[in-house]
Amino acid sequence: MSGSITIFDRALVRKRRDRAAAGFAAHDFLVREAAERLADRLDDVTRRFPVALDLGCHTGELAAVLAGRGGIETLVQCDLSPVMARLAAATGHPTLAADEEWLPFADNSFDLVVSALSLHWVNDLPGTLVQLRRVLRPDGLLLVSLLGGETLTELRQCLAEAEIAKEGGLSPRVSPFAEVRDLGQLLQRAGFALPVADSDTVAVRYAEPFRLLADLRGMGETNAVLERRRTPLRRATLFAALEAYGGRFAGPDGRVPATFHLLTMTAWKPS
Secondary structure, eight states: OTTOOOOBOHHHHHHHHHHHHTTGGGSOHHHHHHHHHHHHHHHTOOOOOSEEEEESOTTTHHHHHHTTOTTOSEEEEEESOHHHHHHHGGGSSOEEEOOTTSOOOOTTOEEEEEEESOGGGOSOHHHHHHHHHHHEEEEEEEEEEEEBTTTTHHHHHHHHHHHHHHHSSOOOOSOOOBOHHHHHHHHHHTTOEEEEEEEEEEEEEESSHHHHHHHHHHHTOSOOBTTSOSSOOOHHHHHHHHHHHHHHHOOTTSOEEEEEEEEEEEEEOOO
């Protein structure tokens, strides 16, 4: 979008989601957890939402969770990745590939927009929120989860220290994330009513840090910062980071934690 800051390489995000699509079911635990939490919040709303949009649908995880809930009669699925969109279409819902930053929908098209762990990859989150308000019908509901600033704090610390020690400098190896304190203001600026933003954490424990890296790759959630270093991480740097990870964070059982910080936005389009 004109005049916006470009943080992420969106073409690379799409490529990595394309690559992850075929094996996504083996790594989709975090998206499924986020989907369940969004559906639980929807259950608390005593309203029906006949036409809904699942923005950033991955391979259809949220559709499976929403079945029979919220009074949804038509669910449109949309993902940046054409490969993921094709797999999501197997759920039987109308599905298309489209960029969250350029929504191809008419004004006042949906009663509900839901999004599970996709919008942390957009460059212009305020602009995307404005578009989401546009496509919602008056009194429509926005319900979004995205990754927040404390995500992968353990990995970030260890990578930063290892890179400084082994390579004499620091590069952006892990994507920046939003902070919960900013989201309420962004929703208000975008014209939403009754904005609420809150956060929670999901702690996952791994037998070894390599398993975390495999999950991140399998989710399509590896680094896509535009200013990332283009050379691969040196083997010595990686092993130093993973050794520090285990040494600093392993519990009595030898397993290491990985923190995922889930932010949730809830807001209404004014009637």
